[in-house]
Amino acid sequence: MLFFITTGADQQPGCGCAQDFSFTVQYLERNLPGFAHTVPPTRRRQYAAFKQQLGRAVAAQPSRLACLKYLTTYVEYFRDSHTSISTAGPTVPEDDRAAVARFLASPDFTVSGTLRVDSSRRNAAASDPLEGYYQAADGTYRVYLTRSKTSRRDYAGVIVAARTRLWRPGQIKFELRRNPDATYQAYQYQRNHSVYYVPVVRFAQGRLLGLGWHKQTPNQPAPPPAGPTADFRMLAGTEVAYLRLPSFAGEQWAQLDSLYRAVAPRILRSKYLIIDVRDNPGGADRNVTPLLPFFYARPIKETQAEEYYVTADNLRRYEEYLRRLQADSARYGSDAVWSFRQKLTWLKQVPLNSFVLNPQSTQKTYTLTASLLPLKVAVLYNRGCASACETLLFWARQPSKAVLVGENSAGFVGYGNSLPVTTPCQGFVLNVSTLRFKNQLAYEETGVAPHIRLRDNEDWLAQTLRILQSP
Incomplete structure (x- = not known):
């Protein structure tokens, strides 16, 4: 602590x-x-x-x-990875000059921390391997990460350049503090300067894993991070299909459903498949289920046992969530609205302040017809794979065509269904889990280990290709 x-x-x-x-x-x-x-x-x-x-x-x-x-x-x-607290911030339309001006005059912007880093220090070769220039995955920000020891941090990432009018050079974009195990914890500031906490950040292969920054050095540029958008392609000169899925968010149901329908015929004609879910923070399990036919070999059992904690507050949060689903049913899907309405009706019949097991969560078995192709599927993931992304790992590690490659996942698996409430004075957003998975508590924070652990000194996609194509 x-x-x-x-x-x-x-x-x-x-x-x-x-x-x-x-x-x-x-x-x-x-x-x-x-x-x-x-x-x-x-x-x-x-x-x-x-x-x-x-x-x-x-x-x-x-x-x-x-x-x-x-x-x-x-x-x-x-130690509940689904429960967190962060600041909220306004949505600022950057094509609206008046809105930008109001934001720049507001405390959200004016109280942001600043740090002056001498140009001679930035231009000199850093003795600390962590120090240096970093770029955000989407290219919006460039920072210089410098040692900056205070009571609450060891390093500060200071803005050097930004492709947004909401950030200025000299402002602190993120702060790192060393953990005892050679990892770091971080506070990172969003585009609107709201802040959130990241408990585990690892520096490897020129990247701050967990924050989305990669180091820029003239002699040894870091490999580009996994893409921020869903992507499908055949890898050049191979028989390998590549499916990149950066999120399983519930509101992306329509988008993902369309993608899966479009790429399934090509995947089912490919010798190999890579499902890349690096830095996928999860979302809804129903956005994971369509992947089952690609690696299915024999019946796959649902291993999660959902135990809902029924309290008056949790029921109120569920009612709020149902209203949100209903207001945006086109993106979430009508099935999701119907299913959640049925679940809420059932939960309201349970005594307050008690746990209730969802019987459907322990009775599911996915029985499909195994396809001839792909012959082998690699699920490529890292510490950023969390929650519903880890559901994919639990399914794929059962006897199937899949091999898990990468590093341990995030460990957001012991609790779930996190819903927000706002604190009364400062307006912090407190996201609180509402159910537990007792049979998965051992994986909370630890994560799901891969079958094959990839090395940090070589590109992970290249290693994955060799694993798939080896006899």
């Missing part, structure tokens, strides 16, 4: 960090599926002391950013 020492306040008396901390504590104690697991009777004294220590810190009503970090420390105590 991390504790941050800061001073200053930016809220009116009576509504600030202390009140948001109290709200967060009470909300998680009432509604978090993993609370009793994390705080059994034997740990209640330690938990109480932990709360008191944070309570003393937030009583001084620290700045909004410092407050977020205190609350993150509390939320991370539960």
